[in-house]
Amino acid sequence: MDDETYRKYKKLGRGSWGKDLSLWKTMYLGFINLAKEEEFNPFVEMFANMFLRVVNARKEGKPIIMYPFNFEPALFIAMNLTPLMQETFSVGLAPLKLNEPYIDITNKMGYGDTPTLCNAQRPIVGAYKQGVAPIPDLMFFTPTPCNAITMSYQVFQQLTDVPYFTMDVPYWAYDQLNEFYDEKIIDYMVKQTKDLIFWLEKETNQKLDLEKFQQTMKLVNEARQNVLEFNELLKNVPCPMPSLAGFMNFTAMATHSGTIEAVKATKYIRDEAAENIKSGIAGVPDEKVRIAWPYTHIFFDVDLLPWIEETFQAVVILDILGYYPVLPHDVSTIEKCYESVAKGVLDFSMVGTCRGNAEFYIDFCLNYVKDYKIDAMIIPMQFACKHAYAITRIAAEAVREQLGIPTLIFGVDPYDSREVTSETIKAKISEFLTQVVL
Amino acid sequence: MTVMEKLSQAIPLANPWINNWRNEGKNVLGYFCTYIPEEIIYAADILPVRVRARTCSAGDTPMGDAYMTPTACSFTRCCLELANQNQYDFLDGIVSCNSCDQIRRLYDNIRFKAPFPYHYIIGVPGCVSDTTHEWFKHEISKFKESLEKNFKVSISDEKLKKAIRVYNKSRELLKEIYNLRKHDNPPITGTEMLNIISAGMSMPRDQFNYLLSQQLQELKEKEGISDYRARIMIVGSMLDDPEYLKVIEDLGGLVVVDSQCLGTRYFWDLIDENKNPMDAIGERYLSKIACPRMAGKYPERVDFMMKLIKEFNVDGVIFQRIKFCILWWAEIFMLRNKLKDEGIPFLELEREYVLSGAGAMKTRVEAFMEILEANK
Numbered sequence: 014m015d016d017e018t019y020r021k022y023k024k025l026g027r028g029s030w031g032k033d034l035s036l037w038k039t040m041y042l043g044f045i046n047l048a049k050e051e052e053f054n055p056f057v058e059m060f061a062n063m064f065l066r067v068v069n070a071r072k073e074g075k076p077i078i079m080y081p082f083n084f085e086p087a088l089f090i091a092m093n094l095t096p097l098m099q100e101t102f103s104v105g106l107a108p109l110k111l112n113e114p115y116i117d118i119t120n121k122m123g124y125g126d127t128p129t130l131c132n133a134q135r136p137i138v139g140a141y142k143q144g145v146a147p148i149p150d151l152m153f154f155t156p157t158p159c160n161a162i163t164m165s166y167q168v169f170q171q172l173t174d175v176p177y178f179t180m181d182v183p184y185w186a187y188d189q190l191n192e193f194y195d196e197k198i199i200d201y202m203v204k205q206t207k208d209l210i211f212w213l214e215k216e217t218n219q220k221l222d223l224e225k226f227q228q229t230m231k232l233v234n235e236a237r238q239n240v241l242e243f244n245e246l247l248k249n250v251p252c253p254m255p256s257l258a259g260f261m262n263f264t265a266m267a268t269h270s271g272t273i274e275a276v277k278a279t280k281y282i283r284d285e286a287a288e289n290i291k292s293g294i295a296g297v298p299d300e301k302v303r304i305a306w307p308y309t310h311i312f313f314d315v316d317l318l319p320w321i322e323e324t325f326q327a328v329v330i331l332d333i334l335g336y337y338p339v340l341p342h343d344v345s346t347i348e349k350c351y352e353s354v355a356k357g358v359l360d361f362s363m364v365g366t367c368r369g370n371a372e373f374y375i376d377f378c379l380n381y382v383k384d385y386k387i388d389a390m391i392i393p394m395q396f397a398c399k400h401a402y403a404i405t406r407i408a409a410e411a412v413r414e415q416l417g418i419p420t421l422i423f424g425v426d427p428y429d430s431r432e433v434t435s436e437t438i439k440a441k442i443s444e445f446l447t448q449v450v451l
Numbered sequence: 452m453t454v455m456e457k458l459s460q461a462i463p464l465a466n467p468w469i470n471n472w473r474n475e476g477k478n479v480l481g482y483f484c485t486y487i488p489e490e491i492i493y494a495a496d497i498l499p500v501r502v503r504a505r506t507c508s509a510g511d512t513p514m515g516d517a518y519m520t521p522t523a524c525s526f527t528r529c530c531l532e533l534a535n536q537n538q539y540d541f542l543d544g545i546v547s548c549n550s551c552d553q554i555r556r557l558y559d560n561i562r563f564k565a566p567f568p569y570h571y572i573i574g575v576p577g578c579v580s581d582t583t584h585e586w587f588k589h590e591i592s593k594f595k596e597s598l599e600k601n602f603k604v605s606i607s608d609e610k611l612k613k614a615i616r617v618y619n620k621s622r623e624l625l626k627e628i629y630n631l632r633k634h635d636n637p638p639i640t641g642t643e644m645l646n647i648i649s650a651g652m653s654m655p656r657d658q659f660n661y662l663l664s665q666q667l668q669e670l671k672e673k674e675g676i677s678d679y680r681a682r683i684m685i686v687g688s689m690l691d692d693p694e695y696l697k698v699i700e701d702l703g704g705l706v707v708v709d710s711q712c713l714g715t716r717y718f719w720d721l722i723d724e725n726k727n728p729m730d731a732i733g734e735r736y737l738s739k740i741a742c743p744r745m746a747g748k749y750p751e752r753v754d755f756m757m758k759l760i761k762e763f764n765v766d767g768v769i770f771q772r773i774k775f776c777i778l779w780w781a782e783i784f785m786l787r788n789k790l791k792d793e794g795i796p797f798l799e800l801e802r803e804y805v806l807s808g809a810g811a812m813k814t815r816v817e818a819f820m821e822i823l824e825a826n827k
Contacts, residue, residue: 122784123784123787124780124781124784125777125780125781125784126780128522128775129522129774129775129776129777129780130777130780130781154746155577156577156578156744156746157577159552159777160551160552160744160777160778161777163577163744163746164743164777164778164780164781164782165781166746167743167746167747167749167781167785168781168784168785170749171749171785171788177747179577179578179746179747180578181576181577181578181583181586182577183574183576183586184549184572184574185574195593197586197589201582201585201586201589204582204585205582205583208580208582370559370572371556371559371560371562371563394520396522397522397777399522399523399551399552399553399556399775399777400552400555400556402520402522402523403518403519403520403523403527403552403553403556403557403559403560404556404559404560405520406517406518406520407518407559407560407563407564424520424522
């Protein structure tokens with residue numbers, strides 16, 4: 014980022030944003046300082062503006078809607094709402110170790126403990142108690158993939174008195190070739206999408222502009238197409254991008270899907286991957302090992318993946334979130350747009366793989382390992398993630414038995430460095446890669 | 452043999468009632484949650500039996516620990532353990548639902564590691580609306596079709612209506628017994644009540660109703676219990692081990708009511724017998740007093756709990772939560788604030804599925820009893 018741009022963004026972070034935005038401001042300033050050393054690419058611009066958009070929404074009295082990581086916010090954008098993905102806090106604060114004070118406050122308040130309730134949601138409870146996180150005007154969530162989301166949003170509601178809407182996510186598949194196919198699933202999701210729109214219209218006292226909705230869904234499609242092409246490019250050997258690249262696409266889709274910014278950011282990274290392949294550039298020079306990481310990153314340790322790359326010449330191709338399987342759809346009519354929203358909910362990262370029977374996750378692992386020519390699988394499993402943790406072993410067995418690929422599974426809290434330390438994690442990975450894989 | 456003794460015969464996993472049923476050449480299905488519509492199974496002339504795992508030794512669940520993982524609740528770990536040991540070999544299949552993350556993954560692990568001849572999972576919506584009601588009817592219709600196909604039976608509306616009547620009868624009788632517990636001198640302990648409900652989930656329902664009617668009559672004529680120190684409500688999830696309640700009642704706390712899976716949340720709401728049977732079943736199960744997994748129903752759950760506290764003249768509430776249970780930790784967190792506001796004393800007990808550490812529990816319950824007595 015050049016000096017002038019840096020000063021411009023730094024200046025926008027000056028002055029008081031209000032107590033409830035103090036954590037938000039901390040994250041913004043941390044982000045700008047980190048980005049200072051980087052190229053001012055569309056991702057940096059998108060996230061810098063995301064922070065500022067929330068501040069401006071507060072000033073202008075524009076409704077803020079909070080939602081979890083498992084939903085594309087395009088519909089909210091089409092309705093001129095300001096989306097605020099809740100996990101921006103827990104993921105954003107983790108590398109700074111700033112989740113931990115709020116996790117401790119949450120513990121003292123008696124809302125769960127680390128092995129029971131996911132720390133993707135818990136820190137904000139402590140932050141609300143301290144008055145340092147913005148209380149939204151509306152909340153939306155789906156009770157999938159996990160109970161932690163369902164319960165946390167009910168708790169948020171009790172703490173903040175903010176109204177929420179829930180969309181159920183069914184257990185079945187809409188693909189006719191899938192053994193768990195249900196022919197009515199899309200109709201059900203479309204009906205619920207319309208219920209959500211009705212609720213939003215009522216709460217915000219406005220009608221959805223259908224033309225704008227369709228335009229927004231076209232932008233969603235463009236970004237989905239870019240991500241799809243990017244993930245295809247990662248199948249190249251050697252992988253053209255370093256380990257965290259796919260996760261950036263996920264963050265774009267989870268926070269900005271339906272905006273031109275998300276289209277630009279996903280195009281930028283896709284083009285970079287394509288250019289690297291053309292120029293013979295690998296994400297990890299002299300790539301030796303290709304790792305599947307079918308769970309989330311360990312957010313508190315930003316040095317872990319670079320360490321894996323440098324120490325073992327290994328590349329982590331995609332995490333479960335970066336493995337973004339939502340396809341572009343026909344959005345030529347409004348009814349098709351609803352269908353596209355519905356399929357987006359069903360297929361979204363982690364939702365598509367974890368909302369149904371274990372086969373959803375097992376097939377995801379098998380396809381991932383086959384398609385990306387994987388040498389080893391590493392699953393750093395969040396202790397509290399009951400739905401995923403309890404199927405990792407059968408998934409690992411399937412991958413070993415059908416494809417001969419080994420898996421390392423270990424418990425961790427990706428949001429709290431005190432539970433399992435970086436040193437312990439590195440020791441486990443090191444032992445696995447040296448003793449089993451290399 | 453007293454009626455209670457007869458009912459107690461149905462409490463073990465494999466019991467004479469189930470054996471007799473099987474000896475008639477009929478099937479038995481195990482199920483896991485209060486959201487499973489037993490009526491549909493019963494209408495197929497299949498015996499629905501709630502899967503429990505009380506014979507599992509606490510801390511001795513290597514299979515459960517390995518596959519469900521050590522941070523899953525001990526109920527699910529125990530069930531997988533017993534399934535792996537073939538202790539459910541009296542079952543012809545299992546029916547589960549996505550009631551919580553751990554139960555739905557237990558279903559997966561059973562299918563992969565300790566399979567039965569038949570498995571089915573019902574996708575219960577995570578919230579209640581007109582749209583999700585329609586969907587749930589679709590879900591239970593698919594379940595009905597699956598039973599018909601796999602067990603080569605026909606489930607007619609007439610059979611469903613009959614099953615609804617039989618199960619509603621149980622609900623009415625259980626409610627009548629609960630009403631007796633509102634008295635100053637209730638004729639039955641919480642431990643006995645839990646045994647009755649457990650028995651009902653493990654024997655043919657018409658025979659259960661017959662015994663339950665007799666039990667009700669006996670209780671009506673019985674002199675009530677007066678030597679208790681406080682009237683207790685138990686709130687929480689899957690608790691079928693009467694030893695927990697016995698610890699409380701041995702210390703003078705008489706359990707007079709509950710909001711539990713094996714309690715009011717199981718039987719409180721009736722099915723409308725005047726509607727199309729599948730519609731009525733769907734409506735009842737999705738709208739019944741909800742488990743915390745059902746988003747948006749917290750206010751109703753609170754109202755229900757407060758109503759019971761008042762009607763049963765409760766002195767104090769004991770929350771029981773199986774370690775690592777997401778749903779109940781969050782629910783208790785919310786309920787705690789409510790009870791504080793209402794000035795109702797409460798105690799929170801974290802527990803394993805099967806009783807262990809009774810000493811520590813006794814100490815805490817005794818201290819709670821003293822607080823309740825001091826409040827009188």
